[in-house]
Amino acid sequence: MGDVRLMKGNEVIAEAAIRCGCDGYFGYPITPQSEVLETLAIRRPWEETGMVVLQAESETASINMLYGAASTGKKVMTSSSSPGISLMAEGISYLAGAELPCLIVNVQRGGPGLGTIQPSQADYFQTCKGGGHGDYKLIVLAPASVQEMYDFVELGFELAFKYKNPAIILSDGVIGQMMEKVELGEYKPRWTAEQIQEISGSWACLGKAGRERHISTSLELDPYGMEKNNLRFQAKYREMEAKEVRYEMFDCEDAEYILVAFGSSARICQKTVEIARSKGLKVGLLRPITLFPFPTPIIRELAGTVKGFLSVEMNAGQMVEDVRLAVNGKVPVEHFGRYGGVIHTPEEVFDALKQKLIGE
Amino acid sequence: MTEEIIIAGFGGQGVLSMGKILAYSGIMQNKEVSWFPSYGPEMRGGTANVTVILSDTRISSPVLHHYDTAIILNQQSLDKFEKSVKPGGILLYDPNGIVHEPARKDIKIYKIEGTRLAAESGNPKTFNMIVLGAYLKLKPVIELDSIEKGLKKSLPERHHKSIPGNIEAIRVGQENVESILVL
């Protein structure tokens, strides 16, 4: 085993950034994710790897610092929690429109408004269906463990650069605040100027030397030109749907009922599956790891064999819409969740399953 | 083996760090562990609690509402978590400041006079280690050797000189735990 530690999800985001060769982090404090910036400040990566860390004056500024740094082909990231992500929405739309690779982390808390600082999953719509203006998609990764918080930083960057698109880790207060065993990877050096040239030299703004000027922009005043841009974006999103869907299944082989849950809710549902199985009920769990692209094909396939789905989310029913689209009326799809920062219990989920689907 | 624990008391009693040492020591014994704290305003001077799970298999939910063991360090936490102990489970508490004693008859109840013992030892900071010792006496899920290793890994080097004192406090706790209700 490599370097095994007991760490908080938020701390691990910082550690993963340093170790995967991130060039810069720009962020603003907000509970429950402030440990990301705090850990970076303690670690002083600028002395170790040369990674830049800057506390911005607002989330609006952080996302735009990200836009600037990402425009130069560097590996850069930010993190925040729900209200801060709302402030960033403008910048995220611009990043997607300018096709800039970068990584954003949302450690969700309960809303709307200032809401609560307790864990929530109510930003599913904001993250997967828009948030900012215009037709754009983010690559959305939903970690369910501290180890995945670590792993998804590198994966997020990899996918962001592969598709020239912002990637987002959609976490929540549970995963951000809890400590688990995590195996840290080897240090990977930051990209050299030559590597950046090779990877992003065709578009990055690094100074016009012996070539046409590069312009990092989302602006195209000609609507036909802008439609062409949109067609390119859509083709990219379709390619993601074809190639990048990730999910995990527990006890689905013989399942009659399937819980669909992501992130911390999926952890709770695993316990529900244990409870149900101990009572002889054939219940399985499907955990989407990518929320965009959503694991539509496997849900469609399972819809042919099971009696129903229960989408379990810490919100009033958001992902359930995507589950229903995938199932397309073949079998019942219900939602269960607690709102506003309350975490549902495995027993509550089990009761909801019985009431809403099994019919007891 | 899976052991699901809640540790609850006032902020400043070392609730979170006790849980952290337990979890880190679990890793030293190759166990799966999770540590989920209450966070937010209640951290600052109010009540604090942390859920610790130690297991030989992959841990499903890190958030629980029923526990094998509750380690209770003030009245508010006793009021809140007494009912959350699984039937047949353990409730371990420090009687300091407790005015309403635990009343359940279907769980094992123990007390450890951690506050008094720590004060008498002249090092009140070892309070949480005394309580941890009492817990380990009741549930020897973690070996003392792993605790020492866990402390070494979780404490900054400048605090390593305090490790022998902490281990001694654990012994004090192990020797002084009293049984209140045996099933």
Add this chain to the structure above:
Amino acid sequence: MDVKDIIKPENLVYQKSHVLTDNVMHYCPGCSHGVIHKLVAEVIEELNIQDKTIGVSPVGCSVLAYNYIDIDWIEAAHGRAPAIATGVVRVNPDKYVFTYQGDGDLASIGAGEILHACNRGENIVVIFVNNAIYGMTGGQMAPTTLVGQKTATTPYGRDVNLNGYPMKITELIAQLPGTSYVTRQSVQTPAAVRKCKKAILKAFENVGNKKGTSFVEVVSTCNSGWKVDAVEANCWMEKNMFPYYPLGDMKDSEKESPESFK
């Protein structure tokens, strides 16, 4: 003498900077942007930094500045250029990074970003074009619109009871220890143009010398927005804007110790 006998290299007294593209500018005749663009391009050419300069264009009339100055550009969201420049320069400290912003972009929606970037002393140049009006959106009130000045959203003149006072943001910026050079210039006469170019040159040189933020305000005209002709616009600016926005250096760390600002 025939014209073709005159057009010879040895007779050349002036030529367009090669850092300017051949694109026809979309600015209104009489607008100050064209002159300021030219000065920025000339400075980049003279310092030989075309290959390491990155411009950040704003939202406003100069949103398309990237069509005219032949360098790498990043197009910012409204007001966010200083944050973008911060991101660029923090991970590329060897580059010459500048923002080019109007009064609405810099002093209204982007007031937070500009104050904080200057306060951190980001090693960048800020070109601030102040024409006391929103040009692109059709002549609405800007934070720098003068008291009594008529605009599309102050049709009876700016009323301080309703809209507050014209913002002297450059004076505010000069108070911040992170800035090394803060000046207010104009481009309405050849002499003013020459002075303004010196200021822009100094600002870019400061970046090379890692001096922190250099801030050049250019008091400018918007004859379309002001609804006057180009010549009258210059007269109006001299008569009304200069008294409120007086020209000259407000701070120069070459002359004064930056400590005196702390």
